[in-house]
Amino acid sequence: MGPDPLSLLLEERDWLLADGATGTNLYNMGLAPGEAPDLWNEKHPEKVLALHRAMVAAGSDLILTNSFGANACRLRIAGAADRVAAINLAAARLARQAADEAGRKVLVAGSMGPTGEIMAPMGRLTEAEAVRIFTDQAEALKEGGADLLWVETISAVEELRAASAAAKAVDLPWSGMMSFEPGGWTMMGVTPPQLAALVERLPRRPVAYGANCGTGPTELLVAVANFAAAGSERPMIAKPNAGVPRYQDGGLIYDATPEVMAEFAVLARDLGVRIVGGCCGTTPAHLAAMRQALESRPRGKRPTADMISQKMAAVAAQATAG
Numbered sequence: 001m002g003p004d005p006l007s008l009l010l011e012e013r014d015w016l017l018a019d020g021a022t023g024t025n026l027y028n029m030g031l032a033p034g035e036a037p038d039l040w041n042e043k044h045p046e047k048v049l050a051l052h053r054a055m056v057a058a059g060s061d062l063i064l065t066n067s068f069g070a071n072a073c074r075l076r077i078a079g080a081a082d083r084v085a086a087i088n089l090a091a092a093r094l095a096r097q098a099a100d101e102a103g104r105k106v107l108v109a110g111s112m113g114p115t116g117e118i119m120a121p122m123g124r125l126t127e128a129e130a131v132r133i134f135t136d137q138a139e140a141l142k143e144g145g146a147d148l149l150w151v152e153t154i155s156a157v158e159e160l161r162a163a164s165a166a167a168k169a170v171d172l173p174w175s176g177m178m179s180f181e182p183g184g185w186t187m188m189g190v191t192p193p194q195l196a197a198l199v200e201r202l203p204r205r206p207v208a209y210g211a212n213c214g215t216g217p218t219e220l221l222v223a224v225a226n227f228a229a230a231g232s233e234r235p236m237i238a239k240p241n242a243g244v245p246r247y248q249d250g251g252l253i254y255d256a257t258p259e260v261m262a263e264f265a266v267l268a269r270d271l272g273v274r275i276v277g278g279c280c281g282t283t284p285a286h287l288a289a290m291r292q293a294l295e296s297r298p299r300g301k302r303p304t305a306d307m308i309s310q311k312m313a314a315v316a317a318q319a320t321a322g
Contacts, residue, residue: 004173005107005147006207015269018277019055019063020287028251036078038070041090052098056106058284059291064150067091068113071137085140092144109150110141119158127158134166142170149174152212155186168204176206179213180223192226210237213279217264218312222305228272235274242281254281257319258289265290267308270300
């Protein structure tokens, strides 16, 4: 297999800007509370396409398909377990359309989130079954035009291993992210150094790996600093939530301003992160500020955990005062 599209783009660029939130942005576009965002690929494709286009216009080099929860386990809750192939195919085609219209190189990453089930031996879902569930999703994303798989918000080692096996089965490159709690480990007890070691032992190693979601940009940067300290050579990803959510005017607003996310992006780059983006609450306005900061601010020295906390607190306080 030759070089994959993500590795080729990383050879040309010091950093890449991924996109922002899918679910929370669709919620603010009319998605009903409790409704599966993935179903909008068929119900409201024009809105999903509009969101992808807005992410590209804000400067994203890589956009995620609207398929985070489009696996059989999660779609069963929405009464659509038999629609896995159709929903993922539609998701990939919509993102592919937006990427192809960009007039520059934009990659399509097939988003695959956790199954929502507890893995054996603590739960009922076996690793073999998880591989099958992820493979069904991955096949449709590949058919729809995804350049790579984007496995995110994972908390269990077994689930990451199953997603890696699915990437191998469909012969697609992939990237993997876990979501870390404020204490520095995932819900299932995995630490950043453990993840850094784990990715080298997977059935198919990821092109890039890192952290997404979590409690906000500062905590996620500290987790990523621990990847760097583990000595991994693999490109790192940082895609945090835009702070903490609150309801305002009938919509969800997150408390990290575009200025805060721009500061995060620069600190992440200076830490050695190659792919920077945002998760829940990150809008095209946040991304545009991040892109502008990455392009205009010179690279600084590698920040320590203390420097990260101080700088992020200062810019947050400034944003609040403003």
